[in-house]
Amino acid sequence: MIDLRQLRYFQAVAEELHFGRAAARLAIAQPALSRQIQQIEEELGTPLLRRTQRRVELLPAGALLLERSRAIQQELARTLADVRRTGAGELGKLTLGFIHSSTYGLLPSVIRRFRQLYPGIELELHEMPITAQLSGLVRGTIDLGLLRVQPGPPELEMAIVMPDPFVLAVPAKHPLAARERVRLKEVAGEPFLMFNQAEAPLLHDRVQAMCEQAGFTPEVVQRATQLHTMVGLVGGGMGVAVLPASARNLHPRQVRFLQIADKADPLHVALAWRRGHETPAIRSFRKVTEEVAAAMMP
Template structure:
């Protein structure tokens, strides 16, 4: 029994006339009738009663008509769904997102993507200790947005955003009234940073900037997310160097100030396995570049 035979059977079962049914599907009547006979022979039952005046469904034919309609509809649904998955319009998208990147682009990006592709289920993986390169290479993630520099064998990396660093310090700090603060003047200040294993690119960039300014940062506290880092700064435990987009957190007890003598920058990158992302990941990738390009230029503000 083939789908084509079922389509022909449904046509004659609905028309109850072989000539009209054959014309409906664009066939001559003799081969049309032969296909129906062949279907009956394969099933070993009579589906239609035929007289010179009328065609009628047998009980078996009536039952097959219901099932045939459902089966053909299901076939259409399957074909439509498979094609939509191939176009990235439905399915699942697994996105890795490092805690060191969790502000600025993420919220707007996810909202944009869900609005444009509501039938794609977005799963955000921001667990501590996530090794994005391994997860991408093994297929555990479809793409990731992390702080650069970032590289992993077999993974394509694209830059989304470059930001300058700003200094985050408590509002009651003596330097909080200044608009621009030399990085070299922070040699004896306590620092709050991400642990290196959590954000190696960010950690190394901050450390290198401080070393270039003539000192090694005195790290007194570590935290795995920007809200936690900024919260520790607000509590007076230390200062931190943060990408300018961290100002979106807008903590009451923290001010952000421009730095002088700090040539380094924070880089946000998008990564995916292989030379090309999956269809849904390709849509997310395009929106990520679009969202990053629309971000306003951040300036240090209180």
């Protein structure tokens, strides 16, 4: 079987058309080079060169081998370069699950920056609820999840990217709209918009607990799942809502967002992946996400 070293030897002779110059180029003895070429011809069962005392000429079989040898060497060089780039997190494919609310600010900026820095990594995006992301990560149908922190399977690892504190959203003409900061008990008894527990359990349970800690049970007049739906309903005057601060990135004209004075832990946006499966591409995406998130935080 002819190996890459022998192809390199033949290529040198075929390009120089002189055994002495080829041997000097390869830094080997000329007799050794001649034996290598003879072994290649014996292996192939056909002469590749016509040798005379004055010159060396390529035969048709030799010309074909030279052409293919160059192509093999070029493809090998590209393959090795791609392997190095893949190992450095600069090449490959990454399948990302993401929550809808991340598209309001963080995710578009991350994607833009990631594609600038890592154009060799194909990014496949799937909008998915948190529970679907956790399941997809365990099954291996997605490589990485951009989600809100909540208890997950032990097979997964999570890295917090940025906090997302709660704010109170009120209609622009609400009596509290001119305030910057309120306590939740100030909206006790008002019509309340609440996240659907079945489809957004984390947000529902956190908001419900905040209201109860403030001393009241919210009088829910409408339930919804998506953040933009909640914001739209508040802007329509249907009621008030406790929302993640990322809702501000929607820039609704008919809604005011007020800080909540009550002590409450913020939500956290995080990246999640299968334990032991943090690939170079995942590390590259993590790095970009953390840098973009840090630049967005006040």
